[in-house]
Amino acid sequence: LADLKSVLVTSVLNLEMLDVDLYRGTHHWVPRGQRLFGGQIVGQALVAAAKSVNDNLFAHSLHCYFVRAGDPKVPVLYQVERTRDGRSFTVRSVKAIQHGQPILICQASFHTLQPSPLQHQFTMPGVPQPEDLLTVEELIHLYLSKPDIAENAKQGLNKLLANEVPIEVKPVNPPHFYRLSAAEPKQLFWVRARGHIGEGNMKLHCCVAAYVSDYAFLGTALLPYPNYRAKFSASLDHAMWFHSTFRTDEWMLYECESPWAGGSRGLVQGRLWRRDGVLAASCSQEGVLRVKPVMEPSKL
Ligand SMILES: CC(C)(COP(=O)(O)OP(=O)(O)OC[C@H]1O[C@@H](n2cnc3c(N)ncnc32)[C@H](O)[C@@H]1OP(=O)(O)O)[C@@H](O)C(=O)NCCC(=O)NCCSC(=O)CC(=O)O
Numbered sequence: 001l002a003d004l005k006s007v008l009v010t011s012v013l014n015l016e017m018l019d020v021d022l023y024r025g026t027h028h029w030v031p032r033g034q035r036l037f038g039g040q041i042v043g044q045a046l047v048a049a050a051k052s053v054n055d056n057l058f059a060h061s062l063h064c065y066f067v068r069a070g071d072p073k074v075p076v077l078y079q080v081e082r083t084r085d086g087r088s089f090t091v092r093s094v095k096a097i098q099h100g101q102p103i104l105i106c107q108a109s110f111h112t113l114q115p116s117p118l119q120h121q122f123t124m125p126g127v128p129q130p131e132d133l134l135t136v137e138e139l140i141h142l143y144l145s146k147p148d149i150a151e152n153a154k155q156g157l158n159k160l161l162a163n164e165v166p167i168e169v170k171p172v173n174p175p176h177f178y179r180l181s182a183a184e185p186k187q188l189f190w191v192r193a194r195g196h197i198g199e200g201n202m203k204l205h206c207c208v209a210a211y212v213s214d215y216a217f218l219g220t221a222l223l224p225y226p227n228y229r230a231k232f233s234a235s236l237d238h239a240m241w242f243h244s245t246f247r248t249d250e251w252m253l254y255e256c257e258s259p260w261a262g263g264s265r266g267l268v269q270g271r272l273w274r275r276d277g278v279l280a281a282s283c284s285q286e287g288v289l290r291v292k293p294v295m296e297p298s299k300l
Helices: 007-012 038-050 136-144 151-162 202-213 218-222
Strands: 016-019 022-025 057-066 076-085 089-098 101-112 167-171 186-193 228-242 252-262 265-274 279-293
Touching: 007 038, 007 202, 022 038, 038 057, 038 076, 038 089, 038 101, 038 202, 038 228, 057 202, 136 151, 136 167, 186 202, 186 218, 202 228, 202 252, 202 265, 202 279, 218 228, 218 252, 218 265, 218 279
Parallel strands: none
Antiparallel strands: 016 022, 022 076, 057 101, 057 228, 076 089, 089 101, 167 186, 186 252, 228 279, 252 265, 265 279
16 A cells, blocks of 8 residues: 555645636545545545635634535535635635535634633543554454455455555454444544655644544444444534644544434544644534344354
8 A cells, every 4th residue: 555655645635726716626535335535525625725824824623514425436626715814713615516516515714823821621542552553454354364254244345455545544442443243332543644744734734634534433323233234324514623733644543432323313523632642633523324234243
């Protein structure tokens, strides 16, 4: 996967300017299901928004709705509206368009750096360090080497391997990731972008965090239900708040939990931690989750 180095920065998040506040984005990784990855659309929308704000402003929040499935066969246009330029806050509205229709609407807000005596955060959960854990790819190779693995599970895992995801993921509790038995709707991953991004560009790190934060997020809501498989799942909205500086090309801990599911929908909330325990970002998302019972027990 070495050729994926910096693919996030050089292709996924590198938009082509067509006109003032109008950009075109292309795809790198399209998940199974043949709809565009939500994190890519959010990340690119944030890139487009950030291009129209001054360098002394930093994204502090974004709120998006995924209103149509993204078509992997055509590029996405990003149209930025300069909603307001205030004294310390600046707001942008971005519409992602394909076939003449919006697929995502996004509001992003930017703030100047303002110090304050108010300062607190939760404590980062204590977990094994990334050096002591296996990547998703290593775990898959391990499962594939088991002699009693079912043919359909093998096919599924090989398809997962073929997915050239431009982020590295190390599940803290792999059985949760593969949903082997009923578990609390909570999961923890170490995540980082493949390749070098460098320290300087916080705007870019926020965009990469938007990309990374959608990966396997909604799956948290399925953890209590190993006997059900999603027959249709898609994120409906995605919100993020950025709290501190961070580097997405260094390991960050993604703590995900789902406080609620019902009515064919599930809510997930996440926290992205810097390795030194600083809370970098918070995320939340609601998704549609239509499930069907699993016929035979998983042989993973
Ligand atoms: C959420 C939406 C589908 C809602 O649109 P609609 O209201 O028109 O759609 P819908 O829910 O009625 O129908 C969607 C599909 O479900 C079927 N369907 C409808 N009602 C059903 C029911 N009660 N039981 C079972 N299936 C049902 C429909 O036939 C259709 O299938 P059929 O399609 O076969 O006709 C759409 O807004 C959308 O696609 N938004 C984009 C979502 C997205 O791309 N998110 C980012 C990627 S997801 C991601 O990145 C994270 C992740 O995957 O984890």
